[in-house]
Amino acid sequence: MTGVRVGKRIIGGQSPVTIGWENVPKVEGGPFKRLFFTWFQPAVLFSMILFWYYAPNSIAKASTAIGIGIAFRAFLLALEWVNPRYKSWELTWKECVTDLFYVGLGYTILNLVDNFLGSEVLIANLLSTFDWDKFAWFTGLPLLAQAFLILFIFDFGQYWMHRGMHNWYPLWLTHSVHHYITQLNINKGAVGNPVELFLIGLGIGGLFDFLPRAALLAGAIGMSIGVYQHINVRFNTPAWWRFLFNTTEHHSLHHSQDFEATRSNYASNFIFIDRIFGTCVDGEAELLGMEGGRRMSIREQMTYPFTEGWKTMKERFGKADTTHVVPAE
């Protein structure tokens, strides 16, 4: 396998990938189907912006956002059946149970931990310790500018946290579990070791003050862009969207079995952050995972960072293995 040169790197030397938008397959079928899967993503994004911008205060609240989020994900699950990107990524009962287990952990135990250790709590403690106020520079800005800043601040932090996870071994141990997923489905973003899920949720947004409606707008925009990272649906995503936002194509490359491909496309929503720092690769991959696509059980996903870390520690600091015999050449 020769791979494709992208900048100074060879992508796809270890596992097949498709590089360049011109090589990514298009949606096939009648005119309605092609129209639907071309404009669905922008239509949802602009509808969400309009809804949350103009919704009366009695409707514009967190419970409405949660309800819309659940209904939207259920609809996208149906779309995975209608127009899958790859048959090999089809959602099975077992995959669905595994994914929902992690979604459930996020809504329960991780949420509970966040109440005590989450970044919002830590920042609130920091502000109160030093008797600081939140930075209120942004509350005077237009709502959409505030919403963009909320998302950008979070995404910029997440970009570096994610890139750090791919470059610093202790962080990689926690993140590697997420890279053992062998297919993309709508809830796969939730799959990972709880330590990583906690770390990736950290942000400095709590330092800044925003209008509540701006926060709701940010949540809706973030959902309308970020939800497609892990999805098994083929879209004819418009070029401007692919230039600005992370897509399932970008993220499938990031999850590829090819090592170099995984070291790209770190941003959660705004792929232009990767473009700025030279880590963006446009394309897609079907074969995902680690160790040739070995599927990890939930038990191993829970323990892997610790058992693997322990093994590494023993190798590095433990006694030399005297039983190991080096064969003579």
Added chain:
Amino acid sequence: MSGQAQAMPGGEAPAMVADSDGRSWMRLIDWIWTVRGDILLPEDLSAEQAFARLDPFFHEPGTRFDRSDDSLTFSKKDPVAQDKMSIYDTGVLRIERDAGGAVLRYWMTSKSLLFCFLAPLLFVAFGQLIVGVGLLAGPGTEQADKKKDEKKKDEVRPLHWIDKALGAPEPEKPKKDAKDKKEGKNQFSPTSAYVFAGLFALLYIIGRILEDKLIRRRFQRSLAGG
């Protein structure tokens, strides 16, 4: 025929038919994680031919199997997601002949089914834990944390003139008491945990019925040569 993998001791094959030995009581509960069934084989199909037709099921990554004349024992470790038998961990397939003809009887266990069956209990426990932690944390700490923000909550920050011109609704003065009560309640609410407990109970019922039917249909198709 020897399988591609390590042999499994034949003595470990469980009873596939109800019997009166010490294990029969397990039949009362092992339906939770065990899928059993029997399929009548076409008249002219020998055991050798039947297992040859089922052979592709056991050549998936992570699968070990051992085949004798009339039975096949398998085990799977970390099967790939699209393995048609990915939910099963161990099992036995046996061909038995009686006056009615040849029958394939299968017995397969699934940790995934057991996990899904127990998941509702786990999430109910999570719900109880959340309630317990909420009681330990107490309402006092939340109120103390909020005191500092109270003054701010009373302030209504105006919209930017662009938003006013575009017709976005003005922010309301928050109803402090009602909101605080609600927030305090939601912070340690077990509702999500109970919703997921219900969801996993539903998923178990779906999986137990669906996976049973799917594997039966797949075996039938393969045996019919389809």
